[in-house]
Amino acid sequence: MSSPGDILDLISRGDAGTRAELARVTGMARSTVAQRVDTLIAYGLVEEHETGASTGGRPPRVLRLATERNCVVGVDLGATHCRVALMDIGGRLLADREDPLRITEGPEPVLRHIDDRMHELLAQAGRPLAAVKAIGIGVPGPVEFATGRPVNPPIMPGWHEYPIPDYFTSRYDLEVLVDNDVNALALGEVRHGSTAADNLLFVKIGTGIGCGIIAGGRLHRGAQGAAGDIGHIRVPGADSAACRCGNTGCLEAVAGGAALAARLTQAGVPAADGRAVVDLVSSGDPMAVRLVREAGRDIGDVLAGLVNFFNPEAIVVGGVMAAAHEHLLAGVREVIYQRSLPLATHRLTVAPTEAGEAGGALGAGRLAIDHVLAPDNIDRALAAHAAGAAPAAR
């Protein structure tokens, strides 16, 4: 028994593109499938496109997601930037834009900025506001996902407990998902990129270090939504490094972008931040290269433990520092393959992210898409639609 939501799921995943195929895959009668499809078309989620290639008989009519009328907005909020992306529910990027923006300015100005950019992008892409079904936002700090409230975020003063979704839901008829930025990145990697993995770690190495976790095909957020905070795991042999968290020997204090910049500066090679370090590496500065490779080994040390514990099939590295991935990954791989168990590393891939600059925003958009297209939510929406339409028709 497949509900309309399940049908839509098959269409959106590309598992079935025509009525006949849907009938074969679900095992339901063709007439029933046709009726389900009609419902979805009437509701505006599915469209009939061109007729496909014949396989010896009447050519099928291809079904597609109604990408013209259904979009989402993905937002990547960083400490000093804000990227907003407009995507259709097929996952295609329609338009995006990045601006410098200090998250420390507080919720209202930042959310107003997002709001403005959303309208700009909609105008640019020629889509109406009503086409936006959901907004996904990735923020650089812990969030209670269910309510969309940041929880004591270290680098987001003024955001603690702020109900981010309310800003938009009080103005527009759409849904808002707020999550940690690394979770968005991880989701984007498995659902948008080509890395098909049910168990994946997305390691973001920027100023700090964080990790998005896909466990059994689903995002793992942990009990308090604090999962993935690997920046403060202790690195063997680095007890002298003091971390902003108050402890010593944290991974972030050893291999984070800020830490590398500081160490490089101290060694006589001035570097303002992580990006500066990356630039030095690109230009072949031997000291910077050595430091980054060493950082890779430190990160690898922590990841080796996590590989034993979690047994992922892929580790994807992103973030500012990942731009220097040849040297960084060399160090990471070196230690992982040395320290992790053969069974766990046997088929493990360690690779840089394929998503570019817009990765975070695309991942956040994917979060929104997954929510909009979730079979349960579709069925609920259709039921509400039918209940609202039927009495009005009488």
Added chain:
Amino acid sequence: MSSPGDILDLISRGDAGTRAELARVTGMARSTVAQRVDTLIAYGLVEEHETGASTGGRPPRVLRLATERNCVVGVDLGATHCRVALMDIGGRLLADREDPLRITEGPEPVLRHIDDRMHELLAQAGRPLAAVKAIGIGVPGPVEFATGRPVNPPIMPGWHEYPIPDYFTSRYDLEVLVDNDVNALALGEVRHGSTAADNLLFVKIGTGIGCGIIAGGRLHRGAQGAAGDIGHIRVPGADSAACRCGNTGCLEAVAGGAALAARLTQAGVPAADGRAVVDLVSSGDPMAVRLVREAGRDIGDVLAGLVNFFNPEAIVVGGVMAAAHEHLLAGVREVIYQRSLPLATHRLTVAPTEAGEAGGALGAGRLAIDHVLAPDNIDRALAAHAAGAAPAAR
């Protein structure tokens, strides 16, 4: 729309115990619920028991799992022991028995032993063989769960790729689930014990150290079924300890039962194995106490990292060494609360397991029960039953 399987799920979880309650919970018509229940009763999975207490009107008839006719067998295989437990599908222990048995003897003798014990326990409990719907087996090594084949298990020579389920499925009409022993323990803790947690780590500290992972309410096995192998994570400041895995500084080489026994012996207090260490601790030997507490700190060091990464709501400690849990847990807690982030430790509980000696077998049994009662499997079984019965009746 709740299928018969879902109905059974509600009954087995205790969420609804009468037809009226089921109707309220599922939102389906009472007549529909009654029909579903009839199906389950006819199939022999549910029984009507005594009438419950009236709440002012006709007293309801209480529905229960048909525990008389449906049992499972849970098996805990250790390096040197084999515990077999007979449970009903309600999770109640009917009979169990433990024998010394070297797993190195190889698959056939060991499985024959299990087979014999199963029949003994059945006779003892007065249940027919046909009542056994599934067997769950926890083994001390990595297993490909889907096929029930061990994968290069270090302490199980001769078991590599051996198809354990076949031994039983070729003889009897039942299903066999084989998993790592720590996974069984973890499952037993959340489903059998009182620790209700969607994200839990069960840390087994015996000769070696392993960890069962519950992520989002489900067992996390990882890509190769190798997840939870925390015994070979590197402990900061222990690089001198050589491990049997070939590396140095592994947790197991520092805090495992075998390592502790060796260190204690070296210090002039002879101890044969982990259990001997525990005995010494119980008798108040100061050296042993100090060592165990130190081991707790080392384990805590690794767990602190995993708490940051995984953000569980509970850590449960079991295994031989956990018998000395006052001192062990003191060390574990000490380091975790010092090194993990406040948000992650805020509501974290660290406690010894409540399951006793039979924990492993009970957990393995729970694995079998969960499989038997899984809504999808129930619906499949009912469909097959109906398809087989209907044509015969004509």
Added chain:
DNA sequence: CTTACTTAGTTCGATTTTCGTCAAAAGCGG
């Protein structure tokens, strides 16, 4: 160009499933 064949989609009556109401059952309280 026609004809046979194949596959896709639609229509509509038959069947099955589910619902909702009604009545009977079974206890409580006065």
Added chain:
DNA sequence: CCGCTTTTGACGAAAATCGAACTAAGTAAG
């Protein structure tokens, strides 16, 4: 004993689903 409440079973009504027949739209062979 009688009204009240709650549970359960029964049965006709309503809805969902199926399946077969039919139409549509192509390919391939002669």
